Amino acid sequence: MSKKIESLAILPRVWDILSEKATKVCENAYAPYSKYKVGCALELEDGTIVTGANQENASYPLSMCAERVAVFSAKSQYPHLSITKIFITVNRHSPDVSPIAPCGACRQVIYEAQSRQDTPIEILSGSTSAGYHHFHSAEALLPHPFGPQDLKKAKH
Numbered sequence: 001m002s003k004k005i006e007s008l009a010i011l012p013r014v015w016d017i018l019s020e021k022a023t024k025v026c027e028n029a030y031a032p033y034s035k036y037k038v039g040c041a042l043e044l045e046d047g048t049i050v051t052g053a054n055q056e057n058a059s060y061p062l063s064m065c066a067e068r069v070a071v072f073s074a075k076s077q078y079p080h081l082s083i084t085k086i087f088i089t090v091n092r093h094s095p096d097v098s099p100i101a102p103c104g105a106c107r108q109v110i111y112e113a114q115s116r117q118d119t120p121i122e123i124l125s126g127s128t129s130a131g132y133h134h135f136h137s138a139e140a141l142l143p144h145p146f147g148p149q150d151l152k153k154a155k156h
């Protein structure tokens with residue numbers, strides 16, 4: 001389950017930094033079709049921040065969400081570093097009525113990233129106008145997940 005919070009002020013300062021980076025990287029979204037520009041900033045255990053923005057394609061199914069761009073980039077560059085925090089936001093001209101939330105595919109990818117490490121990934125999504133969803137782990141984002149543990153149980 002997630003908890004809704006209204007402001008980042010009650011959280012550690014690093015969330016402000018991640019919010020700024022995610023908002024900034026929205027400018028790099030390539031979203032000519034949906035006009036829905038999403039930015040993601042994640043923090044690694046050594047403090048490194050990796051960002052991603054959604055990238056669309058004229059062949060719509062090939063488009064990629066900001067969260068997966070960021071997670072795959074982080075795991076490509078720093079495969080042995082754990083992800084500690086993920087912040088997701090959307091850059092819209094009109095005020096948001098509710099916080100953005102990751103799609104199902106991104107929830108699955110974040111869960112798998114967490115499965116590769118010993119510590120939970122904390123996830124925050126939203127904006128100043130809409131408030132934020134706060135998830136304390138990937139399981140809070142994706143209850144009853146399918147993951148690497150299920151394939152280990154499979155009999156051949």
Ligand SMILES: [Zn+2]
Nearest residue numbers: 065102103106
């Ligand atoms: Zn997604």
